[in-house]
Amino acid sequence: MVPGSLAWFSRHEVRLGWRDWVALITAGRRRRAWVAGIGFLAFSAGLHGLAYVMLAPVVRRGLAADRQVLMAITGTLVMVMSLMLAQAIEAATRAFYARGDLEFIMTSPAVVTRLFAVRIAGMAVGILIMTLVLAAPFIDMLAWLGGAGWLSAYATAAGLSMVAVAIGVVVVAALFRLIGPRRTRVAAQVLAAVVGGAFAIGVQFSALLGFNGGTMSRFAALAPYAPADDSWLLWPARATFGDMGALAITLGASAGMLAVAIALTAPRFGRLVLAASNAATPVGRAATASAGGWRWRSTSPAQALRHKEWRLLLRDPWLLSQTLMQLLYLLPVGFMLWHNFYSGGATSGFLVPILVVTAGQLGGGLAWLAVSAEDAPELIATAPVVGSVVMRAKAAAVLGGIGVIFGPFLLALAALAPGDALVALGFVVVAAISATAIQYWFRTQVKRSAFRRRQTSSRIATVAEALSSTGWAGTAAMAASGSWGAAVPGLVMLAVLGGVWMVSPSRE
Amino acid sequence: MVEDGRMSPAVAALEIRGLAKRFERPAVDGLDLVVPAGEFYMLLGPNGAGKTTTLRLVTGLLRPDRGAISVFGIDALADPIGARRIMAWVSDEPMIYEKLTPLEYLDFVAGLWEIGADVAAARAAELLGWLGLAPHADERCERLSKGMRQKVALAGALVHEPRLIILDEPFTGLDAASSRVVKDVLRARVRAGCSVIMTTHILDVAERMADRIGVIANGKLIADGTLDGLREQAGSGHASLEDTFLALVAQDAKA
Numbered sequence: 179m180v181p182g183s184l185a186w187f188s189r190h191e192v193r194l195g196w197r198d199w200v201a202l203i204t205a206g207r208r209r210r211a212w213v214a215g216i217g218f219l220a221f222s223a224g225l226h227g228l229a230y231v232m233l234a235p236v237v238r239r240g241l242a243a244d245r246q247v248l249m250a251i252t253g254t255l256v257m258v259m260s261l262m263l264a265q266a267i268e269a270a271t272r273a274f275y276a277r278g279d280l281e282f283i284m285t286s287p288a289v290v291t292r293l294f295a296v297r298i299a300g301m302a303v304g305i306l307i308m309t310l311v312l313a314a315p316f317i318d319m320l321a322w323l324g325g326a327g328w329l330s331a332y333a334t335a336a337g338l339s340m341v342a343v344a345i346g347v348v349v350v351a352a353l354f355r356l357i358g359p360r361r362t363r364v365a366a367q368v369l370a371a372v373v374g375g376a377f378a379i380g381v382q383f384s385a386l387l388g389f390n391g392g393t394m395s396r397f398a399a400l401a402p403y404a405p406a407d408d409s410w411l412l413w414p415a416r417a418t419f420g421d422m423g424a425l426a427i428t429l430g431a432s433a434g435m436l437a438v439a440i441a442l443t444a445p446r447f448g449r450l451v452l453a454a455s456n457a458a459t460p461v462g463r464a465a466t467a468s469a470g471g472w473r474w475r476s477t478s479p480a481q482a483l484r485h486k487e488w489r490l491l492l493r494d495p496w497l498l499s500q501t502l503m504q505l506l507y508l509l510p511v512g513f514m515l516w517h518n519f520y521s522g523g524a525t526s527g528f529l530v531p532i533l534v535v536t537a538g539q540l541g542g543g544l545a546w547l548a549v550s551a552e553d554a555p556e557l558i559a560t561a562p563v564v565g566s567v568v569m570r571a572k573a574a575a576v577l578g579g580i581g582v583i584f585g586p587f588l589l590a591l592a593a594l595a596p597g598d599a600l601v602a603l604g605f606v607v608v609a610a611i612s613a614t615a616i617q618y619w620f621r622t623q624v625k626r627s628a629f630r631r632r633q634t635s636s637r638i639a640t641v642a643e644a645l646s647s648t649g650w651a652g653t654a655a656m657a658a659s660g661s662w663g664a665a666v667p668g669l670v671m672l673a674v675l676g677g678v679w680m681v682s683p684s685r686e
Numbered sequence: 687m688v689e690d691g692r693m694s695p696a697v698a699a700l701e702i703r704g705l706a707k708r709f710e711r712p713a714v715d716g717l718d719l720v721v722p723a724g725e726f727y728m729l730l731g732p733n734g735a736g737k738t739t740t741l742r743l744v745t746g747l748l749r750p751d752r753g754a755i756s757v758f759g760i761d762a763l764a765d766p767i768g769a770r771r772i773m774a775w776v777s778d779e780p781m782i783y784e785k786l787t788p789l790e791y792l793d794f795v796a797g798l799w800e801i802g803a804d805v806a807a808a809r810a811a812e813l814l815g816w817l818g819l820a821p822h823a824d825e826r827c828e829r830l831s832k833g834m835r836q837k838v839a840l841a842g843a844l845v846h847e848p849r850l851i852i853l854d855e856p857f858t859g860l861d862a863a864s865s866r867v868v869k870d871v872l873r874a875r876v877r878a879g880c881s882v883i884m885t886t887h888i889l890d891v892a893e894r895m896a897d898r899i900g901v902i903a904n905g906k907l908i909a910d911g912t913l914d915g916l917r918e919q920a921g922s923g924h925a926s927l928e929d930t931f932l933a934l935v936a937q938d939a940k941a
Contacts, residue, residue: 472810486783490785553782556775557842558798
């Protein structure tokens with residue numbers, strides 16, 4: 179293998195990627211590799227089972243490449259594509275901002291454009307793998323139940339990932355040019371969140387308005403808007419169905435788009451990385467305001483901690499994009515409230531659990547940032563403040579943030595159905611407190627920049643957080659319906675939280 | 687800036703007795719150390735000697751396996767909050783928040799130490815001026831250089847007027863101008879009656895700044911005194927601190 183060649187750089191990238199992935203899964207412990215492997219097989223088997231249950235009745239009824247089925251597949255592909263595109267925008271942003279080994283390689287005599295080409299192609303492979311982890315069981319079941327032609331969906335997915343990366347890389351590079359490297363970071367993350375959620379949310383709107391009833395997929399609701407049968411817009415769907423001609427065209431066009439994107443951006447990649455790194459280094463500009471302009475206030479340690487947490491949370495671009503994503507998912511809830519308010523209809527019981535599950539998830543993210551991602555742990559540890567005061571102040575900061583975000587929704591709900599609002603308020607608080615407690619029990623010491631990988635620091639905490647938010651949402655749904663049976667899942671959730679505390683490192 | 691009467695020369699700034707901490711092997715092994723009030727005390731030792739562990743034990747970042755630590759007469763193990771109130775810790779990695787400005791950072795530290803707004807404002811203005819940070823007071827720390835960040839961390843350590851400042855390798859990564867500023871600020875604090883304990887590998891700095899020097903090896907204090915006193919202990923005549931330090935460490939290794 180010739181050093182500096184495409185193949186040589188590819189081997190280098192595969193090796194780095196593989197070791198990164200193994201480290202992510204095993205957290206550096208060899209025994210964990212076995213546990214992770216078995217866990218993955220169990221997860222995949224479970225997903226295959228779920229796919230069978232979901233798809234068997236549909237396939238048995240017969241799946242012809244008619245307008246409704248093609249639109250259902252197209253809708254699914256667009257949703258997958260939107261998620262892939264969100265990942266691609268995020269991956270491209272990370273690639274541009276991660277200096278890592280780039281400065282070293284860029285000062286070598288190697289042709290770095292080749293490395294950048296490999297890295298961009300690598301993004302497509304990474305996104306494809308991530309997508310297939312969830313999509314493969316469904317493709318496998320379709321192929322088993324409906325014929326081997328469905329296996330071409332794997333190739334369609336590969337094509338989609340190439341298109342997503344092509345668009346993502348070009349979009350981020352364009353943002354660099356348009357708004358500069360400093361603003362691009364936040365803008366790209368917000369864009370990724372919007373792109374990732376927008377289509378799915380759009381379909382939720384249509385479902386909420388009752389466009390579809392009893393069809394195989396919510397996307398079938400789009401059938402009336404389907405293009406002509408021979409439209410190129412339906413080629414990816416036809417390719418998924420096993421139409422080899424459509425598959426060849428889809429794959430060829432996708433590879434072509436990726437090639438063009440690489441040709442456009444790879445030669446500029448180095449300049450963009452340098453611009454990004456310069457944006458993070460001192461600029462040495464003159465001060466814009468004097469120290470005298472600052473309003474000093476006497477505060478207690480708890481107040482100082484709360485203000486600091488809120489300030490940092492507001493300035494956290496990763497959190498900003500995640501919060502935006504959560505708020506996007508709340509939009510249908512808001513829309514439903516508005517719709518019911520003006521139509522005089524009854525408030526659906528499902529609004530309460532949606533608010534609760536979102537509060538639990540958002541609370542987990544906020545709590546992780548406040549509790550584990552403390553950038554100056556030694557400053558706090560050497561301050562004359564009792565540990566419990568620090569933790570209470572951080573929890574208050576998290577709950578305050580949840581209050582600001584969910585307050586308007588709860589007020590709107592209160593205007594419509596005060597009883598439901600009261601239940602929602604109670605369980606939003608419980609879900610947020612539970613998520614905060616879990617993060618406190620499993621607290622680690624990491625940099626805020628590790629936010630993306632927060633789920634990998636403790637698998638138990640991640641599962642517990644998900645279980646807690648969904649469990650409290652279920653309990654809230656029952657409570658909102660007026661059922662005393664809500665006490666049962668409520669008690670189960672308390673037992674689960676007790677169990678999580680028992681196995682948490684904070685007990686040691 | 688130090689209140690009159692708070693400094694009692696009879697009470698040691700730091701008194702350590704029989705301090706021990708073991709990780710895989712003993713990091714600090716029955717250490718005894720006394721630092722009188724108002725001194726600039728330099729703690730030297732080879733890599734892995736136990737200097738940083740000792741300082742982290744003093745500041746409460748680690749719990750000792752055994753031993754006693756007293757800061758200006760306050761039992762730091764029994765009353766950690768009382769001890770922290772009069773101490774400051776500066777590590778080699780600046781403990782600051784990237785997304786806060788130096789002013790916001792100092793405001794936060796003043797809140798932690800419960801310093802009144804007027805006092806905090808006056809001290810912050812003074813410190814930012816001394817450390818040359820005033821023009822960057824409203825810039826987020828993420829845009830500052832390593833040296834400027836270290837100066838922000840130092841300002842944070844000084845804003846509550848500690849009686850004992852503990853610094854671990856504070857000159858790591860600082861340029862000559864920044865090092866000079868930090869040294870001047872620390873000297874000024876000692877002149878004002880403050881006590882400073884500092885570790886460093888830069889022996890020139892230790893030679894020029896320290897009132898007394900302690901040498902740690904294998905978790906024990908193997909030598910302690912003024913530079914002349916250390917030379918006598920090492921039997922190295924008029925040698926430099928570097929020669930003296932190496933001779934002391936070699937003697938300990940042989941023993």
